[in-house]
Amino acid sequence: MVELSPVIWWVRRDLRLSDNPAALAACAGGRPVIPVFIHDDGVARLGAAPKWRLGLGLECFASTLARIGSRLVLRRGDALEVLRALVAQSGAGAVVWTRAYDPDSVARDTRVKTALKQDGIEARSLAGHLLFEPWTVATGQGAFYKVYTPFWKVVRTREVPEPCAAPRALPAPATWPESDMLDSWQMGTAMRKGAEIVATHLRVGEEAAQARLDEFAASAIADYATARDFPACNGTSRLSENLAYGEISPRTCWHAGLRAMHEGKAGAETFLKELAWREFAYHLLWHSPHIATSNWRPEWDAFPWNTDENAPEVIAWRQGRTGMEFVDAAMRELFVTGTMHNRGRMIVASYLTKHLMTHWRIGLDWFADTLIDWDPAANAMGWQWSAGSGPDATPYFRVFNPVTQLARFDPGRRYVDTWIAEGRRRPSRKALSYFEAVPPSWGLSAQDAYPAPVVTAEAGRKRALEAYQARKF
Ligand SMILES: Cc1cc2nc3c(=O)[nH]c(=O)nc-3n(C[C@H](O)[C@H](O)[C@H](O)COP(=O)(O)OP(=O)(O)OC[C@H]3O[C@@H](n4cnc5c(N)ncnc54)[C@H](O)[C@@H]3O)c2cc1C
Incomplete structure (x- = not known):
């Protein structure tokens, strides 16, 4: 035959x-x-x-x-x-x-x-990879959306087809073409010893992703609308890791959210809204690809950002040693788990771009190197949103205060105590594992004193606002 x-x-x-x-x-x-x-x-x-x-x-x-x-x-x-x-x-x-x-x-x-x-x-x-092809969502004038809320109003009413079944078998060819060995690609070389630590936080593959969604839809989704803001709570789905590699489809997540909504689980609609943020990020990237590399609003090119990635305060930021507990906890969570809570992402991004007046691209690059859920669209939108240079961005003069944010979103200090070892009599296992994960060349020890702020919340805010007011646009 x-x-x-x-x-x-x-x-x-x-x-x-x-x-x-x-x-x-x-x-x-x-x-x-x-x-x-x-x-x-x-x-x-x-x-x-x-x-x-x-x-x-x-x-x-x-x-x-x-x-x-x-x-x-x-x-x-x-x-x-x-x-x-x-x-x-x-x-x-x-x-x-x-x-x-x-x-x-x-x-x-x-x-x-x-x-x-x-x-x-x-x-x-x-x-x-998406719920809607980016070119199928358009304003009444046929343009693309630059602001999330009207985008959401349009997509929330759209029919999302039910996920399709998996093929039971893929017919094999008579002869298989030769293949490289995965080990020969050495995909983990740049992770060095950090890999062993981050590996304990991963959930890899389609089955793990589905289990994660099922667990979330069965319980945490109910309180998601409020719990999602508190990094010490296990209140979010953590599906970004799997969505990034397509180990689960957005339609599967969307329909699980819809079912939860019909079952009366209060947080389900907020979960759908977050999935729509992912869509919005791709909508923006598709229609304005430069969002990944340059200021979405070109007038921001004239802003006096620090562009030295080796400036001492930028190194302190990367190493979780800014002296701002919320910022440092989040940066250490990133290094140990390969992810960071969304509240942490907003705070560290605001601190870097506003208090430290450092170009968002330096932060974007660090995330692209360290996030296991790195996503080209969500990362670009998140950084430009935080810096104030993007479409639908938080205005530059809205500076997150990492001290008041801590009081509000980590009132029991569980998050910062989980991730910061210095000065604690009995540091947590996770806080200590940070020192095992970082390169020895950083010269960090859990016995070090906790650093004084590289820039205080007040001084950083004042400097950022002065620069913003003096801008030429
Ligand atoms: C500076 C910055 C950088 C970011 N970089 C990335 C990135 O590289 N990869 C990434 O997946 N997300 C990124 N985000 C968005 C967000 O922080 C993560 O998607 C979220 O923390 C993932 O956790 P989760 O899966 O538990 O989310 P959940 O709260 O459970 O949300 C469900 C899903 O909705 C999507 N989602 C939620 N919030 C957002 C958002 N703000 N923007 C886009 N999609 C969202 C994600 O796919 C997420 O998995 C970034 C945000 C900021 C502020």
């Missing part, structure tokens, strides 16, 4: 079988499916933590595929060259993938699609 020509499923940030339209499209015609992940420049450029976490996700996804009689082929190189070589080796007639929306991926995918079509290969990209 003549074997049907295979379909290549180009796996990217969609490490799941359930609700994966690209996976379904690949096996729809009963042709053999060759799942392939390509380590290209985009992967090479990833920061230490997301690259390492991606490697763990790939390992897990390869086992998922093996359980249904398939494999994950790993190849390294330029995406188009790799795909062309695979087509030639396997006789594949089609390539399918899930769409990405960041400018580099869009440019690469456009080039790949055009070239494959010219080669006579069917090349199809499908939705799957």
Whole structure:
């Protein structure tokens, strides 16, 4: 019997079988499916933590595929060259993938699609990473939304299709193309010894992601609207880690939120609103890709930001040694767990860009290196929102005071006591693990004295506001 020509499923940030339209499209015609992940420049450029976490996700996804009689082929190189070589080796007639929306991926995918079509290969990209394609949400005038609230008003009433079922099997080709060994990619090299510590906080893979969603929807979602603001509470879903690698689909999360809402769980609508913030971030990135690299409002180019990433106060910020407990606790949480509570992200970003008057790009780059849930859209929007330079941003003159924020959102000081060791008689295990995770070259010890503020809340605010008032725009 003549074997049907295979379909290549180009796996990217969609490490799941359930609700994966690209996976379904690949096996729809009963042709053999060759799942392939390509380590290209985009992967090479990833920061230490997301690259390492991606490697763990790939390992897990390869086992998922093996359980249904398939494999994950790993190849390294330029995406188009790799795909062309695979087509030639396997006789594949089609390539399918899930769409990405960041400018580099869009440019690469456009080039790949055009070239494959010219080669006579069917090349199809499908939705799957978002609830709504960014170009399908538009104002009455056909423009894109720059402010979240009207965006939310439009998308909240939209029908989100139910998640689709996972394929039970992916037909295997008669001969599997050769594959790199994942270990040879050394995805975790830049994490050094920190990996061992961060690893204890991860939940990797599709099953873990679904379990996380189920647990959240069964309990914490009810109090989410208030508990989500208190970093000492386990009040949020923590799904950003899995959404970042596509280990769960946003539709699956959305429908779990809708069900919880219909069951009368009070916090469910707020959860849907947060999922819509993720959509909004992609909406902005798609329509104004420069948000990832430069001030969304160009007048901010003239602002006197500090751009020296080695300035002592910036080093103190990165090391969680600013002397501002809320800021330091959050920066240490980041280093030990690979994530940071949203309240912490807003406070450390405000402190860096306002109290320390440092360019948001320095913070954005640090997050891109250290966050296991790094997301190109949410990170860019979060930093520009915090700095005041973005669309729908918090105004620059609204300076988060890290001292009053602490009193308000960590009234029992559980969060800061969890993460700061210095000066405590019995520091927590997590606070101590920070000193195990950091590079020895930082020269930090739990026995050090806790530092005095590099800039106090009042002095930093005054300096930031003076600079803002003296601005030429
Ligand atoms: C400076 C800054 C940088 C950020 N960088 C990232 C990043 O790199 N990756 C990332 O996923 N999020 C980022 N965020 C957004 C937010 O902090 C995280 O999504 C959230 O803390 C993840 O925790 P969770 O999964 O428990 O969220 P939950 O509160 O359970 O929310 C559910 C989901 O909604 C989405 N969401 C929630 N809040 C936001 C938000 N403000 N913006 C966009 N999506 C949101 C996330 O996908 C999240 O998983 C950033 C925020 C700021 C202020």
